[in-house]
Amino acid sequence: MRVSLSANIGRFTLPNPVMVASGTFGYGTELTGFLNTKKIGAIVTKSISLHPKKGNSPPRIVETPSGMLNSIGLQNVGIENFIKDKLPLLKKSGANIIVSIFGDSPEEYGEAARRLEMAGGIIAIEVNISCPNRKKWNKIFAVDPVLTSEVVKTVRDATSLPVIVKLSPNVTDIAEMALAAESSGADAISAVNTFIGMAVNIETRRAELGAVTGGLSGPAIKPLALRMVWEISKKVKIPVIGIGGIMNARDALEFLMVGAKAIQIGTATFVNPDSAMEIISGIEAFLKAKKIDSVEKIINTFNG
Numbered sequence: 001m002r003v004s005l006s007a008n009i010g011r012f013t014l015p016n017p018v019m020v021a022s023g024t025f026g027y028g029t030e031l032t033g034f035l036n037t038k039k040i041g042a043i044v045t046k047s048i049s050l051h052p053k054k055g056n057s058p059p060r061i062v063e064t065p066s067g068m069l070n071s072i073g074l075q076n077v078g079i080e081n082f083i084k085d086k087l088p089l090l091k092k093s094g095a096n097i098i099v100s101i102f103g104d105s106p107e108e109y110g111e112a113a114r115r116l117e118m119a120g121g122i123i124a125i126e127v128n129i130s131c132p133n134r135k136k137w138n139k140i141f142a143v144d145p146v147l148t149s150e151v152v153k154t155v156r157d158a159t160s161l162p163v164i165v166k167l168s169p170n171v172t173d174i175a176e177m178a179l180a181a182e183s184s185g186a187d188a189i190s191a192v193n194t195f196i197g198m199a200v201n202i203e204t205r206r207a208e209l210g211a212v213t214g215g216l217s218g219p220a221i222k223p224l225a226l227r228m229v230w231e232i233s234k235k236v237k238i239p240v241i242g243i244g245g246i247m248n249a250r251d252a253l254e255f256l257m258v259g260a261k262a263i264q265i266g267t268a269t270f271v272n273p274d275s276a277m278e279i280i281s282g283i284e285a286f287l288k289a290k291k292i293d294s295v296e297k298i299i300n301t302f303n304g
């Protein structure tokens with residue numbers, strides 16, 4: 001039996017609902033020798049800013065029970081180098097490209113979006129307002145509905161490309177932030193970014209991470225992320241992309257059933273670079289076994 005895996009995310013459609021998450025797949029060019037990146041639903045590139053950033057002091061990654069903490073600190077090559085050196089290779093690979101952007105002000109986000117639209121060849125922009133490794137909470141725009149709205153409106157005015165807004169789980173009511181993004185012109189929501197955490201070395205009594213705190217990802221966060229995606233999906237009309245500790249097709253299907261139109265794979269790629277491909281096959285096998293002819297038919301079928 002033929003199964004359609006096609007995933008409609010509002011203004012764009014992907015060949016399947018499995019994307020790779022920002023920050024876990026580099027600029028999409030590093031793995032092209034190992035994987036057929038064209039077969040992945042879409043590649044979301046590491047968040048890029050107007051100016052290059054060196055990132056935080058090491059150690060930047062530490063493994064924790066069923067997860068990992070990172071404090072990369074927004075390291076990136078800057079938008080001009082990205083457009084000149086990285087984007088052409090990525091375009092050549094034939095992958096569906098979504099570029100993640102961040103800035104220190106709404107205007108910086110808007111400028112990044114404008115330059116990317118001019119560069120061409122990308123299907124959407126993911127607006128990262130939720131990096132956990134900012135020194136100040138007031139720079140994590142996703143913890144405040146007013147700041148969320150300001151960034152989203154500025155990007156909306158700057159580009160006609162589809163705008164996906166990536167939310168932070170480090171809030172009390174994530175649906176409130178999703179509604180703020182939706183009413184400010186977002187085309188889709190992606191949720192969630194990492195949870196702020198820390199780990200202490202009891203011998204040295206020092207933090208395991210150079211920056212002390214970092215973002216927790218991996219299976220440890222999956223039940224939390226799933227609950228948040230469910231809460232958002234009940235409130236907004238725009239498509240929701242589920243992210244958080246998805247390691248296999250079963251995890252992915254849980255997110256789709258609670259309302260996500262697509263999902264992103266992050267930490268799993270570090271364990272197995274082929275994770276996204278295996279999850280695509282696993283979803284297809286599940287649908288065939290259940291005699292369901294399209295992935296869209298399982299979205300939002302959660303029975304409570």
Ligand code: RRO
Pocket residue numbers: 023047070071072073074075128130131132133193194215216
């Ligand atoms: O670069 C990072 O430290 C980072 C970012 Br921008 C983000 O959005 N999420 C994360 O866990 N780390």
